[in-house]
Amino acid sequence: MSSGMKRFQDAVLLAAAGLLVFQAVSAVRSSQIAGAPVFAASQQAPAAAQSGAGTQAQTQAETTQRAAGSQERSPGAEAYVRHCAICHGEQREGILPAFPPLLGIKRQMTDQQITDITHNGKGRMPGFPKLSNQEMTALLQFLSTTELTMPSASASAGGNGTSGNSSGLSDAGHALFQQNCAFCHGRDAMGGETGPDLTQSKLVLSDTNGDKISAVVREGRPEKKMPAFNFSSQELLSLVAFIRAREAAAAAQKGNRRGVDVADLQTGNVEQGKAYFNGAGTCSKCHSPTGDLAGVATRYQGLQLERRMLYPEGVKSKVTVTLPSGTSVTGTLAYLDEFTVGLRDSENAYRSWSIPNVKKYTVDAPVEAHADLFPKYTDADIHNLMAFLQTLR
């Protein structure tokens, strides 16, 4: 067997194991935190309805068994997967913007502080008062490690791991999608009996911040047989992340049966694109064809390049938090909701504040410029820009 084939099979096995653990954990989650506002906002809560107390014990046992079979995990890692991963992410990376990362948490908190939060809860995090001392000790030991040891579940959603750093979110979306959308839009979002292929949808492709997809899901299109759904904003975010991951996977697939015609992207005019870049598009305020964008057409091709142009992903925003004392702390925005602002400082330590307790905070998101530009492009502008960008090799 070729090593490529072997790697592929390993990936499939890992994906399957990851998915099972994920499903087991979500079943546990829904019965454990039924009162938590983050999820309670949803009236759909599909998994919750089916998971009684009896199946909880059973799924926990299954989780343990699967995990032991697929890979050696420490008791602490085991406890983490069982109780915490559903919110703080498979790899402790957090699920932003709602759940802070726990990777490296021991650099910012003492064992006592972590134990207190775990037992009593904090903000929208439910407490785990019944954790045994033994389990808590194992958990603390696991949290003091910083290697990424968990099997990645991102393959289960993206198929080829292109879902990027929001894989935890996308996994949650995967489960929701299978339960609520798959019978119309297909399990891979590529179209089904009655629903269109979402990976090729213009609406999906042009949705810079998830608003358009969320609006369709919230309002439905009753006259066209697309029902309305009542999801929490976190659930909507996860659905959007999943659809994006599917779209990225579809775009990356060679010989994709419904692949976007790259020729479609070749219809623009290079000179007009260049003029737009330096003029009305204001691109040259931030970019240079011989500087940061030199070779961009070698790094990305076709639809992928268009996606980078329309909404660059994984770009960090800066935030400055001013404390009542007048001191200010600047770092990379890591977490923001109406209650909490969190950042990673220059030492990469995660720090968060309750918003009423800070004087002010300012977010600097350069990439927002792309979102602002989006409604201003005409199709011709996009084609011309694409033609121009494709000369930057």
Ligand code: HEC
């Ligand atoms: C239902 C979701 C949920 C689960 C399950 C959960 N947490 Fe949390 N956790 C949160 C949220 C939300 C916060 C942010 C709370 C805040 O700051 O208001 C948080 C914050 C924390 C913090 C503080 C992080 C910081 O930087 O302020 C620690 C430590 C923590 N959780 C540990 C755990 C551990 C250990 C487990 C498993 C035993 C766990 N959590 C399970 C939702 C969850």
Ligand code: HEC
């Ligand atoms: C009963 C079948 C059905 C279900 C269930 C369903 N959809 Fe749809 N969906 C449709 C149909 C049909 C359309 C096309 C409507 C139209 O032509 O305007 C559509 C359109 C959409 C669109 C807009 C696509 C475009 O290009 O305009 C999005 C986004 C979408 N659905 C997402 C979802 C998500 C996410 C879910 C699950 C939460 C879901 N749908 C569940 C049938 C369904």
Ligand code: HEC
């Ligand atoms: C206000 C500043 C700003 C403006 C205006 C702007 N961009 Fe960007 N752009 C960014 C930032 C920030 C990034 C993310 C850079 C990164 O990923 O390192 C980015 C990323 C990109 C990328 C992806 C580059 C890569 O290597 O992944 C492309 C392509 C791009 N922009 C094209 C354009 C075009 C075309 C315009 C004009 C229509 C434009 N940008 C206008 C700030 C801007």
